[in-house]
Amino acid sequence: MEPKTKQMGKSEKQTTPTITGAEAVVKCLLEEGVRDIFGYPGGSIMPVYDALYDYLDKLNHILVRHEQGAIHAAQAYARVTGKAGVCIVTSGPGSTNLTTGLADAMMDSTPVVCISGQVAAGLLGTDAFQETDIIGISMPVTKWNTQVTKAEDIPAAIAKAFYIARSGRPGPVLVDITKNAQFGKLEFSYKPCTFIRSYRPHIEPDISAINQAAELINNAKKPYVLFGQGVILANAEEEFKRFIEKGDIPAAWTLLGLSALPTNHPLNVGMLGMHGNYGPNILTDECDVLIAVGMRFDDRVTGDVTRFARQAKVIHMEIDPAEINKNVKAEVAIPGSVKDTLPLLTERIKPANHSEWIHQFRELYKIEYEKVISKVLHPESKGITMPEVIHLLAEKTEGDAILVTDVGQHQMMGARYFRFNKTRSLVTSGGLGTMGFGLPAGLGAKIGCPDRTVITIVGDGGFQMTMQEMGTIFQTGAAVKIVIMNNNFLGMVRQWQELFFDKRYASTELINPDFIKLSEGFRIPATRVSERSNLSEAIDAMLAHPGPYLLEVIVEKEGNVFPMVPAGAAVSEIMLEPKKS
Amino acid sequence: MIQEFTITAFSENQIGLLNRITNLFTRRHLNIESLTVGESAIKGVHKFTIVVRTTREQVEKITKQIEKLVEVLKAFYLAEDEVIHQEIALYKVRTESLTQSNRFEAIMREHNARILELTPRYTVIEKTGHKEDTQKLFHELDQFGVLQFTRSGRIAVTRSNYEYLTAYLKEIEKLNEQNS
Numbered sequence: 001m002e003p004k005t006k007q008m009g010k011s012e013k014q015t016t017p018t019i020t021g022a023e024a025v026v027k028c029l030l031e032e033g034v035r036d037i038f039g040y041p042g043g044s045i046m047p048v049y050d051a052l053y054d055y056l057d058k059l060n061h062i063l064v065r066h067e068q069g070a071i072h073a074a075q076a077y078a079r080v081t082g083k084a085g086v087c088i089v090t091s092g093p094g095s096t097n098l099t100t101g102l103a104d105a106m107m108d109s110t111p112v113v114c115i116s117g118q119v120a121a122g123l124l125g126t127d128a129f130q131e132t133d134i135i136g137i138s139m140p141v142t143k144w145n146t147q148v149t150k151a152e153d154i155p156a157a158i159a160k161a162f163y164i165a166r167s168g169r170p171g172p173v174l175v176d177i178t179k180n181a182q183f184g185k186l187e188f189s190y191k192p193c194t195f196i197r198s199y200r201p202h203i204e205p206d207i208s209a210i211n212q213a214a215e216l217i218n219n220a221k222k223p224y225v226l227f228g229q230g231v232i233l234a235n236a237e238e239e240f241k242r243f244i245e246k247g248d249i250p251a252a253w254t255l256l257g258l259s260a261l262p263t264n265h266p267l268n269v270g271m272l273g274m275h276g277n278y279g280p281n282i283l284t285d286e287c288d289v290l291i292a293v294g295m296r297f298d299d300r301v302t303g304d305v306t307r308f309a310r311q312a313k314v315i316h317m318e319i320d321p322a323e324i325n326k327n328v329k330a331e332v333a334i335p336g337s338v339k340d341t342l343p344l345l346t347e348r349i350k351p352a353n354h355s356e357w358i359h360q361f362r363e364l365y366k367i368e369y370e371k372v373i374s375k376v377l378h379p380e381s382k383g384i385t386m387p388e389v390i391h392l393l394a395e396k397t398e399g400d401a402i403l404v405t406d407v408g409q410h411q412m413m414g415a416r417y418f419r420f421n422k423t424r425s426l427v428t429s430g431g432l433g434t435m436g437f438g439l440p441a442g443l444g445a446k447i448g449c450p451d452r453t454v455i456t457i458v459g460d461g462g463f464q465m466t467m468q469e470m471g472t473i474f475q476t477g478a479a480v481k482i483v484i485m486n487n488n489f490l491g492m493v494r495q496w497q498e499l500f501f502d503k504r505y506a507s508t509e510l511i512n513p514d515f516i517k518l519s520e521g522f523r524i525p526a527t528r529v530s531e532r533s534n535l536s537e538a539i540d541a542m543l544a545h546p547g548p549y550l551l552e553v554i555v556e557k558e559g560n561v562f563p564m565v566p567a568g569a570a571v572s573e574i575m576l577e578p579k580k581s
Numbered sequence: 582m583i584q585e586f587t588i589t590a591f592s593e594n595q596i597g598l599l600n601r602i603t604n605l606f607t608r609r610h611l612n613i614e615s616l617t618v619g620e621s622a623i624k625g626v627h628k629f630t631i632v633v634r635t636t637r638e639q640v641e642k643i644t645k646q647i648e649k650l651v652e653v654l655k656a657f658y659l660a661e662d663e664v665i666h667q668e669i670a671l672y673k674v675r676t677e678s679l680t681q682s683n684r685f686e687a688i689m690r691e692h693n694a695r696i697l698e699l700t701p702r703y704t705v706i707e708k709t710g711h712k713e714d715t716q717k718l719f720h721e722l723d724q725f726g727v728l729q730f731t732r733s734g735r736i737a738v739t740r741s742n743y744e745y746l747t748a749y750l751k752e753i754e755k756l757n758e759q760n761s
Binding site: 135136139140143144145147164195196197198199200320321322325326 | 592593596597600601604608641642645646648649651652653654750753754756757
């Protein structure tokens with residue numbers, strides 16, 4: 001008599017091989033086209049790591065030094081490639097360490113798929129070792145999250161996760177998988193998710209709204225475009241360019257919209273908002289029709305929102321209906337992907353010439369150049385300024401590099417003074433303003449675009465928040481060029497203290513470690529520059545070096561970022577220099 | 582102007598969704614006056630009825646954010662005059678104190694209340710109505726000593742003929758067929 005198990009094995013159903021849930025996780029990632037993942041192993045995710053061990057030729061796993069580093073790297077990877085970034089972590093501290101990155105990705109609409117291990121289903125709710133309610137914790141900072149407790153549910157959950165992360169307004173998602181589900185068996189088959197009945201990422205363009213918008217634009221004397229990351233996320237850079245060119249409409253960018261339109265495009269008038277350019281802010285209060293394309297009117301862009309562009313009729317083109325009328329009332333709302341709506345609008349607008357209006361931007365730029373830009377690019381003082389460094393970096397890379405920033409003064413200077421020829425070339429933490437983002441993001445950007453030059457600029461404060469990722473950079477050999485702008489201060493906070501808190505520098509001065517020794521400790525070559533005369537050569541050496549490299553530039557201790565719209569002021573109240581007291 | 586709104590949301594039955602919805606109120610520092618959740622007329626679709634006192638502007642924003650949640654099928658808000666709504670209240674009173682009163686029957690008639698259970702020790706009374714009505718009865722009964730009192734969240738139907746969800750579900754079923 002044959003054993004019973006063998007009899008069962010004879011059944012026809014056995015055509016699909018049975019694998020573990022852990023292996024299914026890996027196979028799902030491969031099915032979704034994932035090639036690089038950022039992660040950190042631990043108890044509750046060990047089965048997945050064990051399965052991964054057999055697939056290392058197909059999946060490149062980057063072992064970070066802290067889970068926050070994993071998610072920031074995954075975010076940057078997503079931002080430069082347009083694919084979803086992926087990270088894998090363990091339960092408890094592994095997953096809670098993701099939260100800052102989740103919040104950051106949520107704010108900046110970055111598609112990231114996070115897979116976290118969880119204690120076995122039977123232990124849920126018992127305060128088991130490394131058990132955390134990561135579903136509860138991550139709820140407000142994820143677009144969607146789910147917990148999987150059975151192996152057979154893994155493929156559908158991961159398929160759904162990728163679909164939600166990438167579609168509509170992208171965002172971070174988290175799939176929490178209990179350890180028993182990773183050990184459990186399933187018959188593996190994968191079907192990508194393309195439809196969820198309660199979720200409608202695609203919005204049909206509203207033709208009557210588009211007609212209305214076209215009429216407003218065709219009758220406008222001073223039309224003005226504000227564009228954001230929506231243009232990049234929709235891959236609509238060409239559609240956008242055709243639209244502004246046909247309408248001859250000056251266009252200003254939000255921080256996250258930067259690089260969607262080349263810096264040298266004649267209709268690119270500069271940056272909006274708190275540290276944006278003079279003309280774009282002043283003329284917000286003078287345009288007659290304001291066309292917002294893929295942006296959400298963040299308070300750093302609008303200043304006092306009750307006094308923002310009140311004279312203008314606002315057209316808001318935006319993929320997320322919840323953003324429409326949230327901050328600024330729209331005269332005409334055009335929900336939907338700008339990839340779909342922009343061409344329909346372009347068809348309907350008349351070719352126009354607004355050279356006089358555009359000239360107003362140029363005139364204001366001249367004032368800004370004289371009062372601000374020339375002074376920081378050609379300073380009379382001995383100290384090196386941040387804009388000098390960034391300007392040189394831009395010149396030497398000819399606008400082709402990817403710029404990654406941390407948060408603070410250098411970030412604003414980077415946005416103001418770097419040059420961009422290609423889209424998806426700025427990676428920065430915009431909405432959340434996460435210090436410590438820059439270094440791991442530099443790593444992620446380089447992994448995503450190994451053939452491009454990636455420069456991470458970071459302050460001395462932010463660098464020390466995630467500097468352990470120097471270890472990851474060394475281990476992977478990712479040729480990230482790290483530039484620390486060292487002013488021995490938390491510069492942006494100090495600037496506010498100077499301007500608004502009577503120069504009371506409470507807890508902003510840093511007594512720093514020796515960054516060169518630190519870098520050398522991580523076995524990454526490093527140079528320090530404190531004299532202007534050595535700067536150019538040092539940058540050349542950094543760019544010529546084949547591997548990762550750290551350049552510390554000692555910059556002016558108390559440099560300020562100007563222009564500036566003080567918090568709570570209207571954008572037209574932008575200051576070119578500090579008020580004389 | 583701050584006024585009362587009833588938000589109705591239809592959703593898939595997903596663990597944690599209630600949490601996601603209440604989070605949206607928490608972050609705006611808005612108090613939920615009443616909340617009722619249960620299966621709707623459509624199998625598998627859950628219905629949330631949320632009462633909130635706020636401005637029209639706020640309720641519009643929050644409703645959009647509810648609808649944005651992946652598992653929410655549809656969400657809308659209605660002002661006081663656009664809905665017919667009721668709450669149910671249960672009162673447990675000592676039977677002895679009721680039988681000693683000559684007002685009891687009159688109170689029950691006036692308030693259109695009914696007795697659910699009567700035992701020698703206690704009587705359970707039920708009343709349906711608006712919050713003010715159930716509250717009024719509470720005060721009347723309290724002279725006899727209310728042992729227990731509980732009130733449900735609001736349930737509501739719209740005054741308009743249009744059934745938001747049915748039309749919506751038909752539309753997405755069509756889309757689903759096109760997709761598969």
